Amino acid sequence: MTPAELSRTVLATVRRAVEADELSLTGPVPERIVVRKPPRPGCGDYATNVALQLAPLTGAAPLAVAGVIGRRLAGAPGIARVEIADPGFLNITLEGESYEALVGLVRERGSRYGIGAHQAPATGDPTGEARADAYAAALRRLHAATGIVPPARRPHPVRETADELRRTLGADATAWALLRPPAEDAPRTDAAEHLAQREGNPLFRVRYAHARTRALLRNAHDLGAGPGTASGLRHPAETELLGLIADFPRTVEAAARHGAPDRVARMLERTADAFLRFHDECPALPKGDEKPSAVHGARLALADAAGTVLANGLTLLGISAPRHL
Structure with a gap:
């Protein structure tokens, strides 16, 4: 899975969470989500701050938003593990x-x-x-x-x-x-x-x-x-x-x-x-x-x-x- 593919996977996960009313946004779902290599080893293969980005639109804490996205994302094909880190980062390990x-x-x-x-x-x-x-x-x-x-x-x-x-x-x-x-x-x-x-x-x-x-x-x-x-x-x-x-x-x-x-x-x-x-x-x-x-x-x-x-x-x-x- 390339970073571009992972970004699309995370974005699709967010949209499904919104459609299922697990996340209620006051604005539109972002058109693009950034995933990056984490700054240090031991934090997965990629990290994203999407929960921090969405939290102001939900009224919920970033960690709570990360929990919703992380639970759904963990079941996506090609993803082995998703971990949540303060203040709301998602650390993603690929299969x-x-x-x-x-x-x-x-x-x-x-x-x-x-x-x-x-x-x-x-x-x-x-x-x-x-x-x-x-x-x-x-x-x-x-x-x-x-x-x-x-x-x-x-x-x-x-x-x-x-x-x-x-x-x-x-x-x-x-x-x-x-x-x-x-x-x-x-x-x-x-x-x-x-x-x-x-x-x-x-x-x-x-x-x-x-x-x-x-x-x-x-x-x-x-x-x-x-x-x-x-x-x-x-x-x-x-x-x-x-x-x-x-x-x-x-x-x-x-x-x-x-x-x-x-x-x-x-x-x-x-x-x-x-x-x-x-x-x-x-x-x-x-x-x-x-x-x-x-x-x-x-x-x-x-x-x-x-x-x-x-x-x-x-x-x-x-x-x-x-x-x-």
Whole structure:
């Protein structure tokens, strides 16, 4: 179950509670309900503040509203458990099969995961200002990926020309330097920052994480192993990574809707960091005389899905995703 699907499930649950007179609202049911990853482990896979949002419309305490919604939501397909936390949050744990289906979906769709097959808009005339042209190209890719027409943006310009930046940084680091900051912020174009092959360079971390996902699959193949069914993934590092993978399509849509490619870049950073934690804490390959197991297969499938998200996000930014670094 993706976050968008879970949001729709929560919204449908609220509507059914209203129709059954379990909740009496003085205003309309919200058109959209937000679910997010909880701020710390142990609070389920997703959390929503819908009860806090509805409480003023019911005259009841948020905890009471959360109790009504939680009881109904706990029986919905794909949901394993719903817990209520002060002052009225709903913490939702998904069934393992939902994660299994998510990873399967990502691996099935591959380069199309989070990126639809829409008609690409016509290429506009370049303005000659490096950042404005980079933004325009990124917004065209987001339009083609989602079908959403992004709003025109006026990003903070840079002094250098596009050719000067590419000569200094190369095409990939130039795109990252121009698209990673929000439109209103001035980009930093220092070569020492963007070309450093170290952890402190976000672009290096993202591309390194992608390369590590591909290396895991190559090494598994050499051992006669490979991705399996993504079942039993419950370690906090696994579920954090799964949540980010599930969020990718919604992030792409939000980036298109707001004309903000920097949202994709930040999502890639979070996904890379989550993958590297998963890589360190949840070995996907057997060690020593250990034989490949179903756990290794599940983790390899998750690594493959993470690599797909990283590659697709980089592609949206016009940046290559090398299999080797």
